[in-house]
Amino acid sequence: MHARVRLLAALAVVSGCSLQEASNRVDSTAAVTQKPSSRAWNPNTWQAPTVDSTPDDPFEIAVYRGLAILTHTRDSLPGYVGGNLNCTSCHLDEGRRVNAAPLVGAFARYPKYMDRSGAVVPIEDRVNYCFTRSLAGSKLPPDSREMQDIVAYLAFISTGVPTGEHVPGEGLAKMPALTGDSSKGRLLFVDNCVRCHGNNGAGLGPIPALWGPQSFSIGASMARQERAASFIRHNMPFDRPGTLTDQQAYDVAAYITAMPRPDSPGKETDWPNGGTPPDAPYDTKGHKAFRPPKVLPRTNNPAAAIVAAPASVSRTNK
Numbered sequence: 001m002h003a004r005v006r007l008l009a010a011l012a013v014v015s016g017c018s019l020q021e022a023s024n025r026v027d028s029t030a031a032v033t034q035k036p037s038s039r040a041w042n043p044n045t046w047q048a049p050t051v052d053s054t055p056d057d058p059f060e061i062a063v064y065r066g067l068a069i070l071t072h073t074r075d076s077l078p079g080y081v082g083g084n085l086n087c088t089s090c091h092l093d094e095g096r097r098v099n100a101a102p103l104v105g106a107f108a109r110y111p112k113y114m115d116r117s118g119a120v121v122p123i124e125d126r127v128n129y130c131f132t133r134s135l136a137g138s139k140l141p142p143d144s145r146e147m148q149d150i151v152a153y154l155a156f157i158s159t160g161v162p163t164g165e166h167v168p169g170e171g172l173a174k175m176p177a178l179t180g181d182s183s184k185g186r187l188l189f190v191d192n193c194v195r196c197h198g199n200n201g202a203g204l205g206p207i208p209a210l211w212g213p214q215s216f217s218i219g220a221s222m223a224r225q226e227r228a229a230s231f232i233r234h235n236m237p238f239d240r241p242g243t244l245t246d247q248q249a250y251d252v253a254a255y256i257t258a259m260p261r262p263d264s265p266g267k268e269t270d271w272p273n274g275g276t277p278p279d280a281p282y283d284t285k286g287h288k289a290f291r292p293p294k295v296l297p298r299t300n301n302p303a304a305a306i307v308a309a310p311a312s313v314s315r316t317n318k
């Protein structure tokens with residue numbers, strides 16, 4: 001994986017010049033013979049590298065462990081996961097599937113300003129939003145090995161994406177502005193979802209919960225009707241994605257998001273500068289909850305579910 005770096009270092013030693021000079025020399029030679037494809041950024045042809053299944057250096061091993069945590073989050077970190085979801089319950093195909101909030105390319109966009117936090121946040125905080133909200137769990141210490149393994153995986157699957165750039169299919173595709181009918185959604189749920197997610201939405205075996213104490217919290221993006229509709233429209237039913245219409249996806253999303261789910265402590269301070277999306281199911285400054293579901297108290301340590309915006313160490317008057 002670091003073959004190029006090793007090659008440059010070797011060249012630098014042999015020729016007695018600096019690494020920078022060696023680098024320039026290699027590039028100018030390459031420019032004459034062939035275009036250095038690794039340097040040219042084209043979002044449409046870029047592909048995330050494959051994780052080495054026989055890792056043999058410390059960074060590759062961290063990447064490998066990071067992927068294992070993403071796919072087996074609950075088993076790997078039971079103290080940090082509230083329900084029966086893993087990261088890849090939503091970030092499908094190891095975080096590589098477009099329109100399923102892909103994680104490829106994400107690393108290149110952090111630190112990033114988030115409206116919901118009203119702050120510029122590092123990728124560790126973004127990961128912890130998903131631990132505390134989407135997994136209804138507890139934040140992972142940013143300086144823990146497990147967090148750094150996750151970040152190593154995220155960095156690796158963004159290899160070659162320049163800082164601040166975007167890749168196609170990022171996030172969850174924006175849906176047309178419709179409103180779901182939860183009674184129609186209930187019927188659609190029975191016909192299309194029960195066989196996997198169970199008739200009480202609690203999941204079956206390895207299949208994750210859609211509501212109830214084992215599900216994502218009210219503060220998760222997935223708890224918003226439009227966000228859930230987009231995920232469902234493009235990715236569910238798991239074995240027949242794309243078979244529901246936009247309206248049907250909204251209907252079933254309306255049904256699911258109206259059901260009880262774990263609370264998300266501190267959610268009332270989201271979007272501190274205004275601009276709360278219309279479908280946020282809880283009150284924030286200047287926003288009235290949209291169809292709020294019943295919230296279930298957090299059984300795990302509620303304080304560990306709050307990821308505060310980075311605080312200044314020098315400014316005391318805030």
Ligand code: HEC
Pocket residue numbers: 070073085086087088089090091101102103106109126127130131134135150170171172216220221222227
């Ligand atoms: C219940 C579904 C769900 C689960 C489980 C989940 N996430 Fe997310 N995650 C999302 C959604 C939805 C977004 C926001 C996508 C958007 O709208 O841009 C997101 C965003 C992210 C982002 C930012 C992506 C970007 O483009 O900026 C990262 C990083 C991330 N999640 C990591 C994780 C990790 C790591 C885990 C496990 C600890 C996890 N997520 C679990 C749903 C989930």
Ligand code: HEC
Pocket residue numbers: 085088089090092093188189192193194195196197206207208209210216222228231232236237238239252253256
């Ligand atoms: C064939 C089985 C199957 C069917 C049918 C199915 N799902 Fe899923 N669903 C899954 C699996 C499996 C995952 C997790 C993906 C993974 O782990 O790779 C999932 C994940 C989800 C998630 C994100 C994680 C969570 O638990 O919140 C939502 C939301 C969801 N499904 C909604 C639905 C809806 C709505 C329907 C019906 C329209 C549906 N699913 C039908 C298997 C299924």
